[in-house]
Amino acid sequence: xxxxxxxxxxxxxxxxxxxxxxxxxxxxxxxxxxxxxxxxxxxxxxxxxxxxxxxxxxxxxxxxxxxxxxxxxxxxxxxxxxxxxxxxxxxxxxxxxxxxxxxxxxxxxxxxxxxxxxxxxxxxxxxxxxxxxxxxxxxxxxxxxxxxxxxxxxxxxxxxxxxxxxxxxxxxxxxxxxxxxxxxxxxxxxxxxxxxxxxxxxxxxxxxxxxxxxxxxxxxxxxxxxxxxxxxxxxxxxxxxx
Amino acid sequence: xxxxxxxxxxxxxxxxxxxxxxxxxxxxxxxxxxxxxxxxxxxxxxxxxxxxxxxxxxxxxxxxxxxxxxxxxxxxxxxxxxxxxxxxxxxxxxxxxxxxxxxxxxxxxxxxxxxxxxxxxxxxxxxxxxxxxxxxxxxxxxxxxxxxxxxxxxxxxxxxxxxxxxxxxxxxxxxxxxxxxxxxxxxxxxxxxxxxxxxxxxxxxxxxxxxxxxxxxxxxxxxxxxxxxxxxxxxxxxxxxxxxxxxxxxxxxxxxxxxxxxxxxxxxxxxxxxxxxxxxxxxxxxxxxxxxx
Amino acid sequence: xxxxxxxxxxxxxxxxxxxxxxxxxxxxxxxxxxxxxxxxxxxxxxxxxxxxxxxxxxxxxxxxxxxxxxxxxxxxxxxxxxxxxxxxxxxxxxxxxxxxxxxxxxxxxxxxxxxxxxxxxxxxxxxxxxxxxxxxxxxxxxxxxxxxxxxxxxxxxxxxxxxxxxxxxxxxxxxxxxxxxxxxxxxxxxxxxxxxxxxxxxxxxxxxxxxxxxxxxxxxxxxxxxxxxxxxxxxxxxxxxxxxxxxxxxxxxxxxxxxxxxxxxxxxxxxxxxxxxxxxxxxxxxxxxxxxxxxxxxxxxxxxxxxxxxxxxxxxxxxxxxxxxxxxxxxxxx
Numbered sequence: 001x002x003x004x005x006x007x008x009x010x011x012x013x014x015x016x017x018x019x020x021x022x023x024x025x026x027x028x029x030x031x032x033x034x035x036x037x038x039x040x041x042x043x044x045x046x047x048x049x050x051x052x053x054x055x056x057x058x059x060x061x062x063x064x065x066x067x068x069x070x071x072x073x074x075x076x077x078x079x080x081x082x083x084x085x086x087x088x089x090x091x092x093x094x095x096x097x098x099x100x101x102x103x104x105x106x107x108x109x110x111x112x113x114x115x116x117x118x119x120x121x122x123x124x125x126x127x128x129x130x131x132x133x134x135x136x137x138x139x140x141x142x143x144x145x146x147x148x149x150x151x152x153x154x155x156x157x158x159x160x161x162x163x164x165x166x167x168x169x170x171x172x173x174x175x176x177x178x179x180x181x182x183x184x185x186x187x188x189x190x191x192x193x194x195x196x197x198x199x200x201x202x203x204x205x206x207x208x209x210x211x212x213x214x215x216x217x218x219x220x221x222x223x224x225x226x227x228x229x230x231x232x233x234x235x236x237x238x239x240x241x242x
Numbered sequence: 243x244x245x246x247x248x249x250x251x252x253x254x255x256x257x258x259x260x261x262x263x264x265x266x267x268x269x270x271x272x273x274x275x276x277x278x279x280x281x282x283x284x285x286x287x288x289x290x291x292x293x294x295x296x297x298x299x300x301x302x303x304x305x306x307x308x309x310x311x312x313x314x315x316x317x318x319x320x321x322x323x324x325x326x327x328x329x330x331x332x333x334x335x336x337x338x339x340x341x342x343x344x345x346x347x348x349x350x351x352x353x354x355x356x357x358x359x360x361x362x363x364x365x366x367x368x369x370x371x372x373x374x375x376x377x378x379x380x381x382x383x384x385x386x387x388x389x390x391x392x393x394x395x396x397x398x399x400x401x402x403x404x405x406x407x408x409x410x411x412x413x414x415x416x417x418x419x420x421x422x423x424x425x426x427x428x429x430x431x432x433x434x435x436x437x438x439x440x441x442x443x444x445x446x447x448x449x450x451x452x453x454x455x456x457x458x459x460x461x462x463x464x465x466x467x468x469x470x471x472x473x474x475x476x477x478x479x480x481x482x483x484x485x486x487x488x489x490x491x492x493x494x495x496x497x498x499x500x501x502x503x504x505x506x507x508x509x510x511x512x513x514x515x516x517x518x519x520x521x522x523x524x525x526x527x528x529x530x531x532x533x534x535x
Numbered sequence: 536x537x538x539x540x541x542x543x544x545x546x547x548x549x550x551x552x553x554x555x556x557x558x559x560x561x562x563x564x565x566x567x568x569x570x571x572x573x574x575x576x577x578x579x580x581x582x583x584x585x586x587x588x589x590x591x592x593x594x595x596x597x598x599x600x601x602x603x604x605x606x607x608x609x610x611x612x613x614x615x616x617x618x619x620x621x622x623x624x625x626x627x628x629x630x631x632x633x634x635x636x637x638x639x640x641x642x643x644x645x646x647x648x649x650x651x652x653x654x655x656x657x658x659x660x661x662x663x664x665x666x667x668x669x670x671x672x673x674x675x676x677x678x679x680x681x682x683x684x685x686x687x688x689x690x691x692x693x694x695x696x697x698x699x700x701x702x703x704x705x706x707x708x709x710x711x712x713x714x715x716x717x718x719x720x721x722x723x724x725x726x727x728x729x730x731x732x733x734x735x736x737x738x739x740x741x742x743x744x745x746x747x748x749x750x751x752x753x754x755x756x757x758x759x760x761x762x763x764x765x766x767x768x769x770x771x772x773x774x775x776x777x778x779x780x781x782x783x784x785x786x787x788x789x790x791x792x793x794x795x796x797x798x799x800x801x802x803x804x805x806x807x808x809x810x811x812x813x814x815x816x817x818x819x820x821x822x823x824x825x826x827x828x829x830x831x832x833x834x835x836x837x838x839x840x841x842x843x844x845x846x847x848x849x850x851x852x853x854x855x856x857x858x859x860x861x862x863x864x865x866x867x868x869x
């Protein structure tokens with residue numbers, strides 16, 4: 001893995017509007033190797049738009065995205081997957097009609113670039129406790145199993161950075177705790193960016209957190225410092241909190 | 243301007259208005275169904291021709307008076323719509339991909355009706371026409387035009403205006419618009435969405451039937467008109483924007499004039515080609531249509 | 536998924552299919568119907584590729600078949616090429632056109648794509664009818680010469696056997712294709728396009744490849760149709776033909792090779808058996824289309840599967856999980 005602290009993904013001045021609504025206003029941020037970056041913000045703050053731009057689903061009106069030093073602003077999702085950037089979605093997305101093994105086979109179709117070690121499928125499945133489930137239909141798994149399958153599929157792409165959009169959504173509190181452990185272990189394999197709106201998950205996982213409010217980056221730093229930032233407290237945490 | 247040229251011009255003008263209004267009417271019917279229910283009705287052309295054919299049967303074969311036949315067919319079209327909605331249409335209200343399901347189902351319906359035409363009407367004649375409702379001829383400048391055609395223009399224009407007004411001011415019309423714009427919001431406001439679907443379907447069908455009757459009164463037609471009309475109506479709806487009566491009117495008139503002009507210089511098929519290209523262009527550039535917000 | 540016995544049965548069936556025409560030599564009527572079924576098998580394989588495995592409904596299918604047919608006729612009659620050269624050239628040309636026509640519609644989803652394809656098909660039919668230079672318009676082109684081998688034109692059972700060879704080749708090629716990485720990408724795109732993109736599949740490229748392959752089958756079928764029936768006109772390649780080919784796959788079971796075969800074998804003969812009552816054929820086709828959408832969208836194959844599940848569930852007095860395992864054992868394959 002690259003030296004800790006080197007930027008993996010950098011956004012500069014991202015702006016995006018839909019109709020009259022400005023979803024992203026001049027967002028600058030960095031995801032660095034060796035740390036988990038958390039992004040939090042209330043509903044409608046632009047978190048998903050941000051990830052959509054970073055992952056190639058959306059073109060920004062202005063600004064740039066750089067991944068591993070390359071300008072990837074116009075890259076499509078499959079181009080990004082090929083160079084090591086992939087993402088998961090807020091609502092679980094799997095090939096529901098296919099078996100677990102077939103889902104993994106599909107992810108494995110992509111050619112892995114030369115400079116990266118080949119993912120060890122068996123090891124990944126054992127770690128994520130899916131090795132006994134390979135024959136089952138993806139649509140028939142429990143939600144927790146499905147979330148893990150999503151991760152397994154991404155790992156077969158030998159990613160350098162994973163963007164996870166609310167990876168614990170819908171899980172029971174026991175499952176959330178187990179998932180946090182999984183995600184901590186995940187961060188040892190590749191860079192991780194997590195979008196969340198539950199503070200305790202972010203606190204457990206992220207070394208650094210960015211707060212997005214109404215499309216603007218309002219704070220960027222360690223979770224404890226964030227929690228004390230005046231504007232964050234007023235506009236985000238005031239009233240609702242985790 | 244020399245008299246022959248003036249005649250041609252006036253003729254093109256009347257044809258353009260006549261066709262344009264009828265196109266606009268049928269396109270409105272299709273548009274209401276698609277905008278409100280997400281029902282792209284591929285069989286609209288068949289309904290169109292069926293109405294005209296039934297009117298022909300009543301008048302030319304059974305000797306009914308034209309006015310009676312017209313009213314009867316309109317009533318029948320309403321009943322037909324009610325039955326069809328009950329038997330077929332409502333089964334797909336909750337389907338996730340209902341627009342493509344409806345499209346294919348109505349393609350099937352098109353084939354059924356066209357098959358029925360195959361072993362009934364195709365044996366009678368090649369060309370059909372509904373006898374005129376009023377007799378007499380009026381002169382517009384040097385050009386004679388039948389009073390019947392003028393009547394058709396008047397009825398078509400009134401119908402479209404009524405639709406327009408209905409959607410603006412009438413309670414039901416507003417409900418249809420509300421459902422079209424935002425299903426969930428309308429449901430939350432207490433609108434009976436499925437009831438609105440029902441009304442939209444019946445309304446759309448009756449309007450299409452009216453269009454068929456008007457066309458059959460103004461021009462002779464053959465069975466091939468069904469498919470051409472379906473394509474034209476869809477083209478108008480897509481180009482004008484689904485759910486927009488104004489769009490249907492404006493684009494309908496444009497297409498009507500196009501056909502009138504093109505028919506003078508070459509075959510009407512060229513006009514159909516033009517519609518197809520326009521539809522394709524809009525689908526690829528701005529699928530929500532010219533008049534959409 | 537394919538066990539040894541299944542493979543053996545498939546080989547046996549394929550051989551029997553090719554030999555069938557020789558057994559039917561005496562009954563020309565039945566032989567003709569079997570011949571048409573063979574042609575439709577080639578067609579339904581192509582349609583299944585796009586509708587069953589990629590998930591798009593291409594209503595311009597018959598138009599593409601028509602382009603290949605007319606091109607082949609031109610190449611054999613005017614340029615004097617032999618069928619064996621003209622057919623591949625014409626089919627490849629038609630495939631190229633298929634890709635061009637499919638290209639812009641790739642960004643359209645669901646209904647809009649289907650509508651676009653319908654518009655394109657209508658345009659093609661109009662072009663066939665009103666630009667008679669290559670097509671002779673509505674009058675059509677007749678007396679199309681059958682292909683020859685070594686100077687002798689194929690006829691009767693040998694011609695039918697050739698069709699059967701093509702049909703068998705079409706089915707095997709699709710079965711093979713689905714197991715290649717390309718085929719897997721098709722299925723991924725059908726299941727979830729966005730996810731496919733996220734795991735590194737170039738969805739646009741995959742669709743283009745699918746269009747190309749589908750058009751090849753359409754084109755080959757079109758050429759075979761032309762030389763077998765001996766006569767083509769725009770009506771042989773219009774929207775109704777596209778719809779009926781779609782129905783073969785939808786009725787039998789989309790995304791299932793066996794389903795497409797079943798659908799074709801059952802439905803393709805109907806128009807020829809009902810030949811005198813052409814209106815009835817349309818009504819029946821239309822009714823089947825409605826029935827498939829409303830009541831069994833997965834076709835016969837899905838229907839059989841669900842009946843099996845229910846029978847097994849009823850027969851089982853054991854807990855559901857065990858019944859599931861028993862059921863899967865019985866089924867032997869997914």
